[in-house]
Amino acid sequence: MQTTTKTHVRKYSGRRNRLSKPELLAPAGNLEKLKFAIHYGADAVYIGGQKYGLRSNADNFSFEEMREGVEFAKKYGAKVFVATNIYAHNEDLGGIEEYLRNLYNAGISAVIVADPVIVQTAQKAVPGLEVHLSTQQSTVNWQAVQFWKEEGLPRVVLGRETSMEEIEEIKRHVDVEIEAFIHGAMCSSYSGRCVLSNHFTDRDSNRGGCCQSCRWKYDLFEDARPEAETWISEEEALSDPVLQKFQLGVSQLPQFTEDDNAFTMGSKDLCMIEHVPDLIDVGVDSFKIEGRMKSIHYVATVVNVYRQAIDSYMADPDNYVLKPEWIEEINKAANRPLNTGFFYDTPDHEDHIYEPEEKAAPYDFAGLVMEYDSETGMATVQQRNHFKPGQEVEFFGPGGTFFKQTVGTIWDEEGNELDAARHPLQRVKFKVDRPVSYFDMMRKKK
The missing domain is CATH 2.40.30.10 (Translation factors)
Incomplete structure (x- = not known):
């Protein structure tokens, strides 16, 4: 499996905005994954607490586990961030101040926040706790980044839809830390703000309950009304085994047969291992890996590869060489086919998964x-x-x-x-x- 399927044309200038080593930020779904991520080279990890995060199905951390994780991270000079990135309804806001204070007392370095109310609450109630803007805010232009900087946020996690060209412009206009996803699952909805899960299962994606409905299998149907050329009689419909199976009568015609692959809206996963120099040169301050629900093997393998690539480029940028074994290692942990997301162009039909997913990690x-x-x-x-x-x-x-x-x-x-x-x-x-x-x-x- 190849990590990328397209030939990219660099649209941005390619100049080195600020050649300083970026932070490698890894996911940690539980305490064991946190330790593996840091041991294998992460400079920081992001975790979820028992409330206010978008991965309610992850193990998540108690305050006691957070304290243990922070102590472990300190031994390696690493930091721990907590995702507090739900879009809060009225009933979600009770106890938020106490929760944020407990995070601060546990030694958490920063919270990742989407809702402006939680941003403001954190700044007022716990001024010593750093606030990073979540990717859920869909920030993709320099003026929006400037707005959040003026609101007192030292770091903005860009929307996954941001291109290299746009990142270069953001860094040219605003002196603020930029965090960007560089590896992991992509969302079919804009910056993850999806409501399919709400409608299908009554699980709110924006409050931590996403059911991954974009990964489901779907059929496609055509109306079979009398005025349509595809109209069929009730007698014909009843004799058709496909129509009988779907119990559609004469109102709809399935466009797939049993031999066809079911349709899915799922996108390929993001992988930028082949483009680490571009990410560093354009000025991305934090390389974020997606995957708090992923396995220990996945986290350790991916972190290990990006750690080596970053260190190799920073040691000698002019003679940097992408090692084939890095790509091979990434593929051993990959769950889906890979691409480069929005960094170089807008994803099209080649960047989605229509056939049964290729389980690439053997x-x-x-x-x-x-x-x-x-x-x-x-x-x-x-x-x-x-x-x-x-x-x-x-x-x-x-x-x-x-x-x-x-x-x-x-x-x-x-x-x-x-x-x-x-x-x-x-x-x-x-x-x-x-x-x-x-x-x-x-x-x-x-």
Whole structure:
């Protein structure tokens, strides 16, 4: 699978607005994912609390977990942000001041906010808590960015619809931090402000209840009224197995047959790994990865790749080379076909998924390295998915550690030989071909 499908023509000038290292901002759906994201190179993570966020189905964090996450992040010089980005109804606003104070007391560095009322409340009730404007505000022009800067916000998360050319103009006019999504799922609705979920399932997308209705399968129908050329008789309709299946009588004709692929409104995922220099040169201050609902394997893999690409370019911009293995690694974690979103052009029919989604990630997170004995070459691995002797696995870790090997004899911690590592979180031992480190990951093909 290729990360991009189009040849892009650079419309912006390409000059280096401000060559300083951007922040790499990763998603963390729970405390374990937070630790993996930071260990694999994130400068900051964004999480959700028990209220006021747009991912109510994520594990989300209690205040106690937030404090633990903040303490872990501090050890690595990282920050923790909290998404507080719902569009609030009247009943949502009770207790918001207390909630924001608790975030501040837990050590949270910033909140990501869409609703102007919550912006204003945070600024008044907890002036020490930094407020970042959420992408849900659909900010895509420099004058809107200037407005929010004048309202006291130090950072604006741009709408996903913003182009490179527009980012360049924003940075030329406004001295403010710009955060942009550079990897992950895209929304078919403008900046995620969707109401399909509300109508279909009574779950409010803008209050954290999105049911992913754009990913559902849909049929297409044509009216079969008497004046239409496609009109058919009731007798013909009753004898047609397709019409019988859909129980449509003579009023509508399905345009798909059983052999056709169902229609979906789902878009391809965003991936900018091939264009990290452009993002840095244009002045994006924070590279945001989408995916608080994604797996640990996804978060660690994607963060690890972007960390290497950013560091490589900043170390020697003039001699930077995109490594093929970075693209290969991204594809091992990708859930859908990938493209570059709105950065270079407006997505068209090639950027949506009409056929059954290509499940591109053929790998499972199989084990986590807990210990390594350099004298014996023996690793202690915590099982995360079933694996057994004779199976090929891959080890990878922060900074580009990577190798493949075949699993040999496996022992449990008591020294008993095993025919497989069957039990979740079971610790097993086996020899590895190269040195590994704590928190390195082992994956296997599905």
